[in-house]
Amino acid sequence: MKNWLRTTVSASALAVLMAGAPALAQEEMLDPAAKQGGSIVITYKDDVATLDPAIGYDWQNWSMIKSIFDGLMDYKPGTTELRPGLAESYEISEEGQTFTFKLRSGVKFHNGREMTADDVKYSLDRVTNPKTQSPGAGFFGSIKGFDEITAGSTETLSGVTVVDPMTVKIELSRPDATFLHVMALNFASVVPQEAVAEAGADFGKKPVGTGAFKLGEWTIGQRLVFARNEDYWRKGLPYLDQITFEVGQEPIVALLRLQKGEVDVPGDGIPPAKFQEVMADPEQKARVVEGGQLHTGYITMNVEMAPFDKKEVRQAVNMAINKDRVVQIINNRAIPANQPLPPSMPGYDNAYEGYAYDPEKAKAMLAEAGLADGFETELFVMNTDPNPRIAQAIQQDLSAVGIKASIQSLAQANVIAAGGEKDQAPMIWSGGMAWIADFPDPSNFYGPILGCAGAVEGGWNWSWYCNEDLDKMATEADSVTDPAKADERSKMWSEIYGKIMEDAPWVPVFNEQRFTMKSPRMGGADALYVDPVSIPVNYDYVFVTDVQ
Amino acid sequence: MAAYLVRRLLQTALILLGVSVITFALLYLLPADPVRQIAGRSATPETVENIRRQLGLDQPFIVQYWRYLSGLLQGDLGRSYLQRSEVSTLIAARLPASLLLMVGAIGCELLLGLTMGIVAAVRRGSVADQTMMIASFVGVSAPQFVVGLLLLYFFSVRLGWFPIGGYGTWKHMVLPSVALGILGAGWYSRMMRSSMIDVLRQDYVRTARAKGLARGTILFRHALPNAVLPIIAMIGIDIGLFMSGIVVIESVFGWPGIGQLAWQAIQRIDIPIIMGVTLVSACAIVIGNLLADLVTPFIDPRIRLR
Numbered sequence A: 001m002k003n004w005l006r007t008t009v010s011a012s013a014l015a016v017l018m019a020g021a022p023a024l025a026q027e028e029m030l031d032p033a034a035k036q037g038g039s040i041v042i043t044y045k046d047d048v049a050t051l052d053p054a055i056g057y058d059w060q061n062w063s064m065i066k067s068i069f070d071g072l073m074d075y076k077p078g079t080t081e082l083r084p085g086l087a088e089s090y091e092i093s094e095e096g097q098t099f100t101f102k103l104r105s106g107v108k109f110h111n112g113r114e115m116t117a118d119d120v121k122y123s124l125d126r127v128t129n130p131k132t133q134s135p136g137a138g139f140f141g142s143i144k145g146f147d148e149i150t151a152g153s154t155e156t157l158s159g160v161t162v163v164d165p166m167t168v169k170i171e172l173s174r175p176d177a178t179f180l181h182v183m184a185l186n187f188a189s190v191v192p193q194e195a196v197a198e199a200g201a202d203f204g205k206k207p208v209g210t211g212a213f214k215l216g217e218w219t220i221g222q223r224l225v226f227a228r229n230e231d232y233w234r235k236g237l238p239y240l241d242q243i244t245f246e247v248g249q250e251p252i253v254a255l256l257r258l259q260k261g262e263v264d265v266p267g268d269g270i271p272p273a274k275f276q277e278v279m280a281d282p283e284q285k286a287r288v289v290e291g292g293q294l295h296t297g298y299i300t301m302n303v304e305m306a307p308f309d310k311k312e313v314r315q316a317v318n319m320a321i322n323k324d325r326v327v328q329i330i331n332n333r334a335i336p337a338n339q340p341l342p343p344s345m346p347g348y349d350n351a352y353e354g355y356a357y358d359p360e361k362a363k364a365m366l367a368e369a370g371l372a373d374g375f376e377t378e379l380f381v382m383n384t385d386p387n388p389r390i391a392q393a394i395q396q397d398l399s400a401v402g403i404k405a406s407i408q409s410l411a412q413a414n415v416i417a418a419g420g421e422k423d424q425a426p427m428i429w430s431g432g433m434a435w436i437a438d439f440p441d442p443s444n445f446y447g448p449i450l451g452c453a454g455a456v457e458g459g460w461n462w463s464w465y466c467n468e469d470l471d472k473m474a475t476e477a478d479s480v481t482d483p484a485k486a487d488e489r490s491k492m493w494s495e496i497y498g499k500i501m502e503d504a505p506w507v508p509v510f511n512e513q514r515f516t517m518k519s520p521r522m523g524g525a526d527a528l529y530v531d532p533v534s535i536p537v538n539y540d541y542v543f544v545t546d547v548q
Numbered sequence B: 001m002a003a004y005l006v007r008r009l010l011q012t013a014l015i016l017l018g019v020s021v022i023t024f025a026l027l028y029l030l031p032a033d034p035v036r037q038i039a040g041r042s043a044t045p046e047t048v049e050n051i052r053r054q055l056g057l058d059q060p061f062i063v064q065y066w067r068y069l070s071g072l073l074q075g076d077l078g079r080s081y082l083q084r085s086e087v088s089t090l091i092a093a094r095l096p097a098s099l100l101l102m103v104g105a106i107g108c109e110l111l112l113g114l115t116m117g118i119v120a121a122v123r124r125g126s127v128a129d130q131t132m133m134i135a136s137f138v139g140v141s142a143p144q145f146v147v148g149l150l151l152l153y154f155f156s157v158r159l160g161w162f163p164i165g166g167y168g169t170w171k172h173m174v175l176p177s178v179a180l181g182i183l184g185a186g187w188y189s190r191m192m193r194s195s196m197i198d199v200l201r202q203d204y205v206r207t208a209r210a211k212g213l214a215r216g217t218i219l220f221r222h223a224l225p226n227a228v229l230p231i232i233a234m235i236g237i238d239i240g241l242f243m244s245g246i247v248v249i250e251s252v253f254g255w256p257g258i259g260q261l262a263w264q265a266i267q268r269i270d271i272p273i274i275m276g277v278t279l280v281s282a283c284a285i286v287i288g289n290l291l292a293d294l295v296t297p298f299i300d301p302r303i304r305l306r
Helices: A004-017 A021-028 A061-068 A117-128 A146-151 A193-202 A251-259 A272-280 A311-320 A323-329 A359-368 A387-400 A412-419 A468-478 A483-503 A526-530 B002-029 B034-039 B045-054 B061-073 B087-122 B127-141 B144-158 B170-200 B203-211 B215-253 B258-267 B271-299
Strands: A039-044 A073-075 A082-084 A087-092 A098-103 A160-164 A167-171 A213-219 A223-228 A242-247 A288-292 A295-301 A334-336 A375-382 A403-410 A427-429 A506-517
Touching: A061 A213, A061 A223, A082 A087, A098 A117, A117 A146, A117 A160, A117 A167, A117 A193, A146 B045, A251 A272, A251 B144, A288 A526, A295 A311, A311 A359, A311 A387, A323 A334, A323 A387, A323 A506, A375 A387, A375 A412, A387 A403, A387 A427, A403 A412, A412 A427, A412 B034, A468 A483, A506 A526, B002 B061, B002 B271, B034 B045, B087 B127, B087 B170, B087 B215, B087 B258, B087 B271, B127 B170, B144 B170, B144 B215, B170 B215, B203 B215, B215 B258, B215 B271, B258 B271
Parallel strands: A039 A242, A375 A403, A375 A427
Antiparallel strands: A073 A082, A087 A098, A098 A167, A160 A167, A213 A223, A223 A242, A288 A506, A295 A427, A295 A506, A334 A506
């Protein structure tokens, strides 16, 4: 796992050496058991807001956009391993600040036009242009010219140049070890300028990409139908002819329909209230796929609010929480956590033991901090099941060491708003709003939620923890762009998170597991159903077994 | 009559203006920040500020409201923050489904409510009467969310008579219509019962009976038309009730109407959609009440509209 960056880069270097051709089928990762054809039905509760890759940032549209569009980089299905996408190969300059991408030839947009380097440049200019209002614009901050385009003084990124129709060069203003991951984000998808111009503000409803599927029909509030892209550049893919997404379906209704064979994958997963029932029934349990995800659930303690300004108090709280019991409350759908990073993330420190559950020691530490009689505080929590129940368990654990926490159960947006104020929320349970990584890199768990950059009005660093030394270390770690030093970089990140745990602004509580259900006719490796990147399912690679 | 109508329509405009001010103010006062919802968690402070400026959300309340109102007067409901399309398009795409559901619910109310009311009145004091009055009481009190799920469970999952949620055929329409109409059916059955009992006591019914008319003729030709009139006037008011009901029912049954749209928008503070749906609902309520008032003089000639 820790070797991911090195392996990817060397594998693609190898592919370049071999001129690509012989290793093609292997690179596409085709499944010999797969059959071509058939259609499936996926359900979601909420409407699909947009399929514009510069804008879509939802649970449901993230993977849909992945199937309609492609970026220069991509991940091997079912893994967090990078592989080239629309780029056939890439070169990184010595100092790690210039990336030259060689594009695949013969890749066609759904409108039939061939994709070129101009489209890559246009797409990056578009996503960073403030007028686009992309929630992902900030990811491209390391590209040269980003500040100018953000300020509105220009409409084009000076760091992105078209060398020839099949080559694009991207210069960075600072070393950024995560840049290849950024180029694999949906926000970096390549879009055709003429289609964007034609659809105007409605491009999100009339998407045109290079992806495995194209949008067929979209009946607002009811369904979207994706049709197979016959000209897809990954030959032999996708397997399915058609995917129908039915929206506005409550998870519990979706589960009932799955049992009747009307639905193939309920996109919102198994409703918590039904989880035990499903797992107790062998027939249903056989159709559940379990996997990890890049998620950590945590309690934040506001270091700007007394008594959480004292490190000892925060450490004591870390010892007071019985994480095993919290995990039981959610029917063991998670594993207890002891550090901010989830276990499948590079930089996760296996040797770190964390704060063991020890209420007696917690009490002693509170007494040492001059709080022998405990204190009163507030715990903010999002008001949907199971979060209030989890908050009650935390409340009990806290009261056992003398801390009287009253629970403030609010709508999601209100909890987020309270966390973004310096003096509003002493403690927040992150459930329902917790961090899920945008890309599999340890830096993604730092900046917005634990770094100084996030400790601002309206930010996501709800503990308001800001350690400038760690910010410096983070910048240093992200400057290590040499793939050969990926291990070293991971270690630097482990050290950063170790130091954070010493200061204890968080209680890491658990890492949620993912449980996807599928109909009996769905085929393909289990990993595709718990794909860490394409959630809930990697649509390009799954297939149905009942086609002729 | 014409003067009355003009006055009422003017009042309607004032009511809608009031609704728009109050809703806009409530959304403005909400502690949650819609820009954070649009910008997402990875946005830089510059992105957030830039979006706030472009949407005009950095302006004072009066300016924001004035902009909204002047758009509204030109028939522009604005653009959804998150769906990034015209609110009028989104509502227009979903309104037919909601209207269809309401028609179904009115049908269910009348069919169930009137039948139960008539039977109860005719068999007054019998076991059937008492059972139906208890049933109507349950129908009025039960939360629609629960009724919806129970209907789904028994008639779709266990018995398999109807599809499990969704939209399209008449079969899809039955359960949500019943779930939405059951509350009104409860009221109607009680109203119908008492109204029918009153009418059956009238002299002209006694005369009809004395003439030796058949029981069915008395009931359906002489008593029913008089007993049913006050209820017809109620239907307009029901449209207002439905507006709150569809938010829940449409979510349970996956019915693609404006209630579902509102519910999703509320969760994500998509202000233009919330405003749009609220105004459309307010319109429906006001028009419903107006219709109810307009119908009354035809039913009871003693009432004059002035």
